[in-house]
Amino acid sequence: MTPTGKETVMEDAVRLTNRCSVRPVGRIVGVLGAALAASFSAILPPLAEASAQDLSVRAYADPPEVEVGEQFRLVVEVTGARTVDSVAAPDWSGLRQNVTGYESRDNPWRPVIDVKVGDGQVEGSSNSVTVTYLCVARQVGSVEVGPFRILADGDMLETEPVMIRSIAPGRSEVVVQVSIEPARARVGENIELSAEVFGLGPGPHEFISPDVFDFADIGSLFRHGNEMSWRLGLTRPGEFVIPPVRVVDSEVTYESESITLVVEEPVEVRTELESGSIWVGGEFVLRLEVMGVAELDEEPASPETADFAELLELEERSRDFMTKSVDRVYRFRALQEGRFEIGPLRVAAAGQSLETGPIELTIDEMPTGAPDAPAALFFMALGRSRAFVGEPVVVAYEVAHDNLFFGPVIGTKSWPAFEGFEVVELNPWRSRRRTFVDGRRYDSDPVRRVALRPLRDGQLDVGIATLEARVRRPLHYDGFTSYILTSDPLAIEVLPLPEEGRPGSFRGHVGTLDVVSWVDRTRVEVGERVTLQVEVSVGGLLEDLADPDIEFPVGFAVAETEIDSETSYRRTDLRGSRTHTYHLTATTPGTYVIPAVEMSYFDPETESYGTTRSYPFTVTVVPAGGEVR
Numbered sequence: 001m002t003p004t005g006k007e008t009v010m011e012d013a014v015r016l017t018n019r020c021s022v023r024p025v026g027r028i029v030g031v032l033g034a035a036l037a038a039s040f041s042a043i044l045p046p047l048a049e050a051s052a053q054d055l056s057v058r059a060y061a062d063p064p065e066v067e068v069g070e071q072f073r074l075v076v077e078v079t080g081a082r083t084v085d086s087v088a089a090p091d092w093s094g095l096r097q098n099v100t101g102y103e104s105r106d107n108p109w110r111p112v113i114d115v116k117v118g119d120g121q122v123e124g125s126s127n128s129v130t131v132t133y134l135c136v137a138r139q140v141g142s143v144e145v146g147p148f149r150i151l152a153d154g155d156m157l158e159t160e161p162v163m164i165r166s167i168a169p170g171r172s173e174v175v176v177q178v179s180i181e182p183a184r185a186r187v188g189e190n191i192e193l194s195a196e197v198f199g200l201g202p203g204p205h206e207f208i209s210p211d212v213f214d215f216a217d218i219g220s221l222f223r224h225g226n227e228m229s230w231r232l233g234l235t236r237p238g239e240f241v242i243p244p245v246r247v248v249d250s251e252v253t254y255e256s257e258s259i260t261l262v263v264e265e266p267v268e269v270r271t272e273l274e275s276g277s278i279w280v281g282g283e284f285v286l287r288l289e290v291m292g293v294a295e296l297d298e299e300p301a302s303p304e305t306a307d308f309a310e311l312l313e314l315e316e317r318s319r320d321f322m323t324k325s326v327d328r329v330y331r332f333r334a335l336q337e338g339r340f341e342i343g344p345l346r347v348a349a350a351g352q353s354l355e356t357g358p359i360e361l362t363i364d365e366m367p368t369g370a371p372d373a374p375a376a377l378f379f380m381a382l383g384r385s386r387a388f389v390g391e392p393v394v395v396a397y398e399v400a401h402d403n404l405f406f407g408p409v410i411g412t413k414s415w416p417a418f419e420g421f422e423v424v425e426l427n428p429w430r431s432r433r434r435t436f437v438d439g440r441r442y443d444s445d446p447v448r449r450v451a452l453r454p455l456r457d458g459q460l461d462v463g464i465a466t467l468e469a470r471v472r473r474p475l476h477y478d479g480f481t482s483y484i485l486t487s488d489p490l491a492i493e494v495l496p497l498p499e500e501g502r503p504g505s506f507r508g509h510v511g512t513l514d515v516v517s518w519v520d521r522t523r524v525e526v527g528e529r530v531t532l533q534v535e536v537s538v539g540g541l542l543e544d545l546a547d548p549d550i551e552f553p554v555g556f557a558v559a560e561t562e563i564d565s566e567t568s569y570r571r572t573d574l575r576g577s578r579t580h581t582y583h584l585t586a587t588t589p590g591t592y593v594i595p596a597v598e599m600s601y602f603d604p605e606t607e608s609y610g611t612t613r614s615y616p617f618t619v620t621v622v623p624a625g626g627e628v629r
Contacts, residue, residue: 055080059148059159066137068166074133074145076159081152084129088149137166167199174199176256178245186292186350187234187266190219194229195245195256205249215240215263237265265292265324269347271356275411276482277468279367280334282412283312286342286359288328290349294318296326297348305332308340308363334363334412367412367466369484376402376442379467379485383452386493390510391604392451392541393492394426394572395462399469399485400435400442407432407445408469411482416463420494421452424543426569451541451574454494462490497602501609505549506600511540511574513601515548517614519594524586526624530556532582534597534614542567542576548599553592555621556584586621593618 055078062073078084129152146161175198185191195207207228209218215238219231228245239262244255267290274285286303290296295318302311309332317327326349342359383395399408428446435444447467454460465487470480497510517534524530534548542565552558559582567576584594594617602609 055153055155055157057148057150057152057157057159059146059162061162061164064163065165065167068137071134071136072164074135074162074164076131076148076150078129078150078152078157079127081127081129083153085151087129087131137164165199174247174249174254176245176247176254178242178256178259180242180259180261183260184262184264185234186264187237189234191216191232191234191261192229193232193242193245194227195247196227197247197254198226200226200247200249200254205247208246208248210243210245212240212242215261234263237263239263267292267350267352267354269345269349269354269356271342271345271359273359273361274409275361275468276470276480277364277368277484278334278361278412279364279414280337282367282414282466282468283331283333284309284412286330286332288330288345288347288356290326290347290354292324293326293349294324295349297351300328300345300347303330303342303345305340305342308336308338309334337363337365339363367414367468367484369468369482373469373483373485374471377408377469377471377483377485379465379469379487380437380444381462381465381487381490383462383490383492385491386495387454388495388510388602388604389454389457389497390508390544390602392424392453392510392574394449394451394574395490396428396446397448397465397487398435398444398446399467400437400444402440402442407443408471409480410445410447411468411470413447413465413467415448415465418450418452418462420455420460421462422455422544424451424453424541425449426451451569452492453541453544454492457494457496460492460494462492464489498607503600503609503611505598505611506602506609507546507549509538509540509545509599509601510604511538511601512603513538513599513610513612515597515599515612515614517597517617519617519619521619522617523620523622525622526586526589528586530584530586530619532584532594532617534580534582535577536580536599537577538575540574542578545578548580548597550582550597551595552582552584553594555586555588555590555592557587559583559585586619589621589623591618591620
C-alpha cells in the first residue's frame with residue numbers, strides 16, 4: 001500500500017508513518033518518463049523475545065531472466081532494522097537509452113511495502129521491510145539496475161546492482177539479426193544496413209562492420225542501445241552477399257547470417273544523332289537511350305521538330321541481356337535548311353523524372369561529307385533487271401567495305417521516289433554477310449530491303465539512293481569521318497502480262513497459288529452455325545492477294561470474315577499464307593451447296609497462267625429441334 005497525506009496506518013501492530021518529507025536520494029526515470037522516490041519510515045518496536053541481529057539489505061530480481069511480455073518482481077529487502085527512514089531507487093535513466101525497457105502493470109513504479117515483525121513462527125526472528133516493484137519486460141536485452149540506497153537505524157545502506165535479462169519468447173540464446181532497406185537499389189543510391197543483438201545487455205559489446213568495400217562506401221554510423229546501422233553508398237552493380245555482422249562481448253563473438261543485396265545499374269538517359277551530315281530530304285535518326293531499366297514508367301513525348309523535320313517512324317527497343325536498356329529510335333525526314341535545336345526530352349523511369357540535354361543540328365541543302373571515299377567502301381542496290389507487271393522484285397541496299405573491323409556507321413539516308421512501283425517494306429537482313437564483287441571478297445552490311453511491284457510495263461528506273469557512311473578514324477574510337485555514298489542506277493525491264501490464256505478468275509496475282517477449304521459440319525439445325533475456312537498459300541507478295549470470291553447460298557446468314565495472315569519473306573524468296581474464316585448461320589431448312597473456291601495466277605517462271613480450286617460442300621439444314629445425324 002502507498003500512504004498519502006498525513007495519516008497513520010496500523011497494520012499487524014506495526015506503525016507506518018508517512019512523514020510527507022520525501023527526500024529522494026536518487027531518481028527513478030524509466031521509459032515511461034515517471035520520476036519517483038520512495039520515502040517512508042517504518043518504526044519497528046523491539047520485542048522482548050527478539051534477539052539482536054545484524055542490519056542487512058539486498059536487492060534482487062525474481063526471476064532474474066524473463067521473456068518479453070512476462071511480469072517479474074524487483075525486490076529491495078531490509079532485515080534486522082528497528083527503523084527504516086527511506087528507500088531511494090537509483091537513476092534508471094539508462095533504461096531510456098538501452099534496449100530493455102520496463103513498465104509496471106497497474107501503478108508504474110509505485111512500490112508495494114511489506115513490513116514484518118519476526119516471521120510469525122519462531123521467536124528471535126528479525127524485523128524486515130520489503131519494497132517490491134511489479135514490472136513487465138517490454139524489449140529484449142539486459143540492463144543493470146542499482147544500487148538502491150536505504151536509510152535504516154540512522155545508517156545509510158547500499159545494495160549491489162541487480163542484473164535483469166529479458167529474452168525473446170521461446171529464445172534464450174544470443175542472436176544477431178540484420179536487415180537492409182531497401183533490399184534492391186541502384187548504383188549511386190544509399191541503403192541502410194541495420195543490425196540488432198538480442199540476448200545481451202547494453203554493456204560494452206562492440207559491433208564490427210562487415211566488409212562491403214567491393215560495392216559500397218560506408219557513410220554515417222548510428223548506434224542506439226543494442227542496434228547499429230550503417231548508411232551505405234552503392235558504387236557497383238551486381239548481386240552481392242553482405243558478410244555477417246559480428247558483435248563482440250567479453251571476448252565472445254556472435255555473428256549474424258549473411259544477407260543478399262541486388263544493386264542495379266543507375267538510371268541514365270542520353271540522346272544522340274546518328275548522323276554527321278544531314279541534308280534536306282534526307283532521313284536521319286535521333287536515338288533516346290535509357291540505361292538501367294527494362295521498361296519506362298510512361299511513354300515520353302516525341303521531340304518537337306515540326307519546323308524543320310517530320311517524324312516518319314518511332315521504333316521501340318528494349319535490351320535485358322548484360323545491362324538493361326530501353327531505346328526509342330525516332331526517324332525523321334529533314335524539311336528545310338538551317339541550324340536548329342531539339343529540346344530536352346523528359347523521361348519517367350524507375351520512379352524518377354529524368355531529362356536529356358538539348359541537341360543542336362545543322363541541315364544543309366545538299367549532302368556534305370569528306371571527298372574521295374575509299375575504293376573499298378561503296379553502296380550497292382541489288383535486284384533483278386527483268387520482271388512482269390505485278391511481279392515483285394526484291395531490291396536490297398547494302399554498304400560493302402573491306403578491312404573495316406568496326407564497320408561503317410550509317411547516318412543520314414535519302415531514297416528514290418520509286419515512281420511506277422508499289423513498295424512493300426521487307427525486314428532487312430539483320431547481320432553482316434560476305435559477298436564477292438568482281439572476284440573480290442567484301443563484308444556487306446544491310447541497310448534496307450524492299451519489294452518493288454511494277455505497276456506498268458516498260459523500262460522503269462528505280463532511281464539512286466544516297467547515304468552517309470561514318471567511318472571511325474584510325475586510333476580514334478569516338479571520332480568519325482563522314483563519306484557520302486550513292487548507289488549505282490538500277491533499271492528494270494517490265495514485261496506486260498500476256499492476254500492469251502488469261503482465265504476469268506485471274507485477279508492480278510503474279511506468283512503461285514494454292515487453295516484448300518473445309519467445313520466443320522455438313523448437317524445442322526436452323527439457328528446453328530457452319531464454319532467454312534479457306535486457306536490460300538502464295539509464292540510472291542501476300543499484300544496483292546485478292547479475297548476469295550464466294551457466292552454463298554441464300555439459306556445462310558454470313559458474319560464478318562475473320563482473316564489471319566502469315567508471311568515468310570527471306571532473301572529473294574517471298575512466301576505467305578492467308579486463312580479466311582466464314583461463319584454461316586442456317587436460316588432456312590433445305591439442302592445447300594457451298595461452292596468451290598477458284599483462284600487464278602500468273603507464274604513468271606513458266607510465263608503461263610494457272611488455276612487452283614477447292615472442293616464444294618453440301619450442307620443439310622433441318623428445322624430446329626429436328627434430328628441431326
